[in-house]
Amino acid sequence: MTRGHLFVVHGRLDSLSADAVVIPTDARFGVRAQWRETAGLGPDGTWRSLRPQGWGPGAALPARVQPAGGSAPVVWFVDTIAASPSGIGDVAARVVESIVERSGHALLPTATDAGRQLPLVAMPVLGTDGGGQGGRRGQVIAALVSALGKATAELGVDVALVAWERSDYAALQHRRRETDVPAPLGSNADTAKTLGERVRRGEVALFFGAGVSIAAGLPSWSGLLSELVHRLDLGELKDRIEKLGPLEQAELVQVTLAANRKADPAGSQTELGRLVADVVEERSARPSLAHALLASLRVREAVTTNYDRLYEQAVTASRGPKGISAVDVLPWARTSSERPWLLKMHGDVRHPGSIVLSRSSFVHYDTRWKPVGSLVQSLMLTKHLLVVGASMTDDNLLRFAYEVAGLRESIDETDHSDAEIGTVVSLAVDEAFSRLWKGRFRVVVPELVADVEAREPAMPDAENTDAREEREAVERRRAARALAIFLDTVAMHAVRESPYLLDARYADGRADEAARLVDDINALARRARALVSDDDWRQLVRVLYEFGARGR
Structure with a gap:
């Protein structure tokens, strides 16, 4: 059985994609209003309608009525009242055990559909907000880290402990750093620690791509193109389309849209952008675990080729009041000294005319977006670029990186010890890619020690197509989970504040x-x-x- 992992993120419970979510209450089922959206309870709904049958002291049970919608997590309630902080740890372990016993097999299909190797259970910091132990938060946090670490390892399920208060989040990460737990990442654990320390010093900028959003239910670039072709009913051209490159496929969709709607060719990019926005917004649900982990890093500068707004939602969930964006989205907004910013390199669903997908939009990129390229290159020159979930095949990104690398090499012919532009966290080993970018990007492929030891050698000659595709899907889920654990380790070492240090609530022990x-x-x-x-x-x-x- 695969050992589970305890993740820690900063944000809100209702802003994370998971398979099950735990809501705290008491023996009388007094649930606080702040959990209404997490439970999927509408404005006219009552908590009584969700109260599980057989509810009572010490209960840990699923809601009587579950939220509508296939992407919504299964809602569980737990009586969190305990006599001591260690009792809160026992409560947390008990509810995870109950979920696995009663719903474990049912959660596996939803986890698989979301690209997760193991089911993910999300819960808040129990026992501190109305649970009777708020004045002993330091001991509660120690108990939760210990109990949930053991439970995840034994039960084969992942848990995301979601802290709303920044002091709780920082104290959790401090506790985890002090806990002597073998690193599941092997040698990559040191790389993650070094990256986290660089984030803490403010040396890192983010660059992320579609790989971060796939776990939230959004399609990959190729998947998006397939969906567009399907919507335009171009099935008769399927064989021909598949022989085209991605940019040419998008160009064909753009031309077809202009012809079908008799649109001005000059406005066909906007037509394509509207169709892309429709697909993305229909599939968008909650930010993935990777979004939440990246947002928890509190990196000030970020760039993405994604059109969706899931990263922005994750940042807002970890920084500000609900409904008020906590990140400046460039190039439409100006930056402020107190807020992080995100540069949408290829456009945004709220601005369909900005979406860059087709060959013609890439050809004319510099005409419209040259200042965007300059900003990306300035980050490459001034920061260590952490690239996550991006294939590094984007023509514009490659050009920007080659120009920056060429500049550095031309002005310093003797010392290239600090010439790396950044670190690419890749999902698969690619020796050619690593050799191509050696000295410019450090390529890291996170792998869990247990997965490497358990992996069976592939036998493509003895497998049919379905078996080979299933093996590849299993490997993708393993790689995605290893990436999440890698980012979790980076985040553990990246916290730069200590808002718990002088707070007496954390002084116990x-x-x-x-x-x-x-x-x-x-x-x-x-x-x-x-x-x-x-x-x-x-x-x-x-x-x-x-x-x-x-x-x-």
Whole structure:
């Protein structure tokens, strides 16, 4: 049996694609209003309608009525009231065990459809918000990390622990770093740690592609083209279309749209963009685990070739009030000093005319989008570019990278020790690709030690087409999970804040001297707050609050 993994993300429970979701309550089934959307409860719905049969003290049961829609996770409720922090850990393990026992086999098809190797269970930080242990958050977090780490390993299911408060998220990651758990990534664990430390120092920018969104139910580039061809009923040209390259396939769709709708050829790109936007928005649901992990990194600059808005949703879920975007989307918005930004290199579903997909749109890319290319190249020059879920076959991206690499090589002929543009996290080993980009991009292929040991050698001559395709699908799911665990490890080492450090709620278990120091600094914060009319003292109070002081 494959060992499960405990993931930690910063965000909201209703903003993550999962197979099952856990909602905390008590023995009397008093559920807080903040969980209505997570439970799929409409404005006129009542909690009573979802109350599981047989509910009572210590219960962990599925909702009586499940949310409509195939992509919605199965909703579970758990009585989280416990007498101690360790009891909260027992509650978390108990609900995961119940899910596996009662729904494990039923969750496997939904996990497979979403490209997941194992079912994913999402839950909040139990016991801290109305669960009776909010004042002992440090001990609760230690108990959750320990209990869920053991449960996932033994039960063969993945769990995403979703922290809304940044202090909880930072404390969880600190606890995991201190926990001596063998790294499932083997030697790649050191690479992930190094990348996380670079993120923490502000040295990294993101570049991500369709591979991040596929786990959220969106099609790959080739899958998108197939869907467009199907919608335009071009079946009679199927054999011919399959012989064309991707850009030519999109060009044919664009030309057909213009002819069918008698559109001005100059506006045919907008027609294609509208059709692409329809496909993407119909398939978009919740951000994938990869989106949530990337958003948790809090990288300020990011670039994508994706048209969807799932990354933006994940960033907003981890940073701001619901319904108010927490990221500036370029080139339509201006950047601010307090918000991260995302550059949509190939357009956005909210701006159909901007979508770049066909050969003609790529040919004329520089005419319309040259400033975008300049911004991408500036990141290549000034940051370490972390490339995730992108095939590195995009003509424009390749040109940008070659030009930057050429510039660096031409101005420094003696020392290329720091000439790498960035790191490409790839889903499959490609020796030719690695050799092509050696010295320019470091190529990392995350693999789990257990998967490598269990993998059977392929026997293509002895397999029929269906068996070979199934084997390839299994390998894709393994690779996607290894990528997620790699990103989770990066995120564990990337946290740059310590908003729990001076918060007495996290002080349980600290050495006496550390606990006394926390009390002393909080007393200092209260005294300094009395002088907030002075700007210098106001700045000191602000810094102390950023480290968790509660001098109110």
